[in-house]
Amino acid sequence: MREQVVINAVPLIGELVTPAMMQVSRMMPELELIYRSEIGFADLSGGCTIALRAGAEPCGERNAVRWLGRLGVALVATRDYINRMGVPHCPEDMADHLMVSNDFGDDSAPWFRWLRANTSRQQVVFRTNDETVMRRAVNSGRCAGFLPISSLIWSPELIELMPARDEWAAPLWLVHDRGASETCRNVGRELASIVVRQLS
Structure with missing residues (x-):
């Protein structure tokens, strides 16, 4: 049976992390990499899980934490949506726009705090914590939404x-248990190196 390393990442970064994981897979073909997108912090104690977290620096004396950079997000829409609704030139212009929003259950994401401060709850026509579903909602032309800047590429x-x-x-962080297996640490090192280059 092949050794497994689990990558547990916050929603909305799959587009950033998946290409990096595929590069690691090419470098370490003997491994089975597993990707899980979850808002909650993963249990790292088994020694074979790496967490990618956004926001405040993760704490805990058992955690080895590495800064990866800042995850940029953009407020995006389709051309059809823009033709129908127009382009806002300032936050006040957001009053007539329809939005898809994160369903994280808190205000931890900086773009979510901005959205809540500049739109009403009635403008949010759809909520999800799934990156693919959010992208499809925006692509439908019904609403606009925040997606990683890489979505524009x-x-x-x-x-x-x-x-x-x-x-x-x-802020984006890579975290693993200080007692993680050597394989997990190697995957974390390679993954961090690739993601840092992508974010810079």
Whole structure:
């Protein structure tokens, strides 16, 4: 049986992490890599799990934590949506726009805090914690939403509705148990190196 390493990541970074995981898989073909997208913090005690977290620096004396960079997000929509609803030039112009939003259950994401401060709950027509579903909702042309800036590269049908703001970006961290297996630490080192390059 092949050795397994689990990558437990916050929602919305699959597009960033999956290509990096495939590069690691090419370098370490003997491994089975497993990707899980979850808002909750993973149990790292088994020694074979790496967590990718956004927001405040994870704490805990058993955690080995590495800063990866800032995850930039953009407020995006389709051309059809923009033709129908227009382009907001300032936050006040958001009053008539329809949104898809994260369903994280808290205000931890910086872009989510901005959205709550600048739109009403009635403007949010759809909520999800799934990155693929969120992208499909935006691609439907019904609403706009926040997606990683990389979405503009991978999904050419999406257009920035407003220029990305620094206040929307979230710190991104790689975390594993200090007692993690050598294989897990090696995967973490390679994954971190690739993601850091992607974010810079």
